[in-house]
Amino acid sequence: xxxxxxxxxxxxxxxxxxxxxxxxxxxxxxxxxxxxxxxxxxxxxxxxxxxxxxxxxxxxxxxxxxxxxxxxxxxxxxxxxxxxxxxxxxxxxxxxxxxxxxxxxxxxxxxxxxxx
Amino acid sequence: xxxxxxxxxxxxxxxxxxxxxxxxxxxxxxxxxxxxxxxxxxxxxxxxxxxxxxxxxxxxxxxxxxxxxxxxxxxxxxxxxxxxxxxxxxxxxxxxxxxxxxxxxxxxxxxxxxxx
Numbered sequence: 001x002x003x004x005x006x007x008x009x010x011x012x013x014x015x016x017x018x019x020x021x022x023x024x025x026x027x028x029x030x031x032x033x034x035x036x037x038x039x040x041x042x043x044x045x046x047x048x049x050x051x052x053x054x055x056x057x058x059x060x061x062x063x064x065x066x067x068x069x070x071x072x073x074x075x076x077x078x079x080x081x082x083x084x085x086x087x088x089x090x091x092x093x094x095x096x097x098x099x100x101x102x103x104x105x106x107x108x109x110x111x112x113x114x115x116x
Numbered sequence: 117x118x119x120x121x122x123x124x125x126x127x128x129x130x131x132x133x134x135x136x137x138x139x140x141x142x143x144x145x146x147x148x149x150x151x152x153x154x155x156x157x158x159x160x161x162x163x164x165x166x167x168x169x170x171x172x173x174x175x176x177x178x179x180x181x182x183x184x185x186x187x188x189x190x191x192x193x194x195x196x197x198x199x200x201x202x203x204x205x206x207x208x209x210x211x212x213x214x215x216x217x218x219x220x221x222x223x224x225x226x227x228x229x230x231x232x
Contacts, residue, residue, distance in 0.1 A: 041224060042120075042207060042222040043207070045220075101212065102149045104151060104166060107160060109160050
């Protein structure tokens with residue numbers, strides 16, 4: 001079955017450490033997104049990518065970095081510059097944005113990141 | 117800037133009854149889509165229903181329907197015959213053209229609890 005796979009499910013970060021969250025999709029979608037969700041709150045956009053080798057900052061990009069070397073993969077690195085990284089991270093994908101605004105985003109199961 | 121507001125942090129309903137979740141939004145765009153997503157305790161985001169701004173007819177998906185009032189910028193979700201499996205956090209989301217093309221803006225969410 002097609003879908004989005006996020007790994008790991010749980011991740012712990014030490015002070016001063018960079019960690020990378022994986023997101024892989026086999027839906028052949030062009031666009032991919034990373035969101036952060038804090039307890040009891042909505043989703044905030046970190047980064048997004050419409051095509052391979054191109055990505056844009058979202059609303060809260062500081063302290064994060066991404067790459068998009070393959071269509072299927074959009075890893076997110078939480079750097080040591082992100083002082084409050086504890087949150088639930090969701091990856092999403094969407095088919096060609098040129099097909100219209102109504103194409104929904106499909107989500108992975110998320111990664112919970114905590115500080116040690 | 118585009119914003120989405122869900123004014124009900126929490127709601128509860130008895131099984132088999134009907135409940136309505138509120139959502140208002142603000143945008144200067146004329147063409148856009150609105151979505152309701154459900155996030156059960158498993159944390160996976162599931163698309164419930166979507167509505168195109170140009171369509172006057174309200175969208176319906178089985179027990180889920182919307183009341184879309186474009187002039188009032190209101191997009192409420194009605195759940196009929198509520199079931200225990202409807203217990204989840206519900207997010208209203210907005211996707212417009214212009215510079216925000218392809219990006220979703222989410223509300224803060226409403227936690228719905230269905231009681232037996």
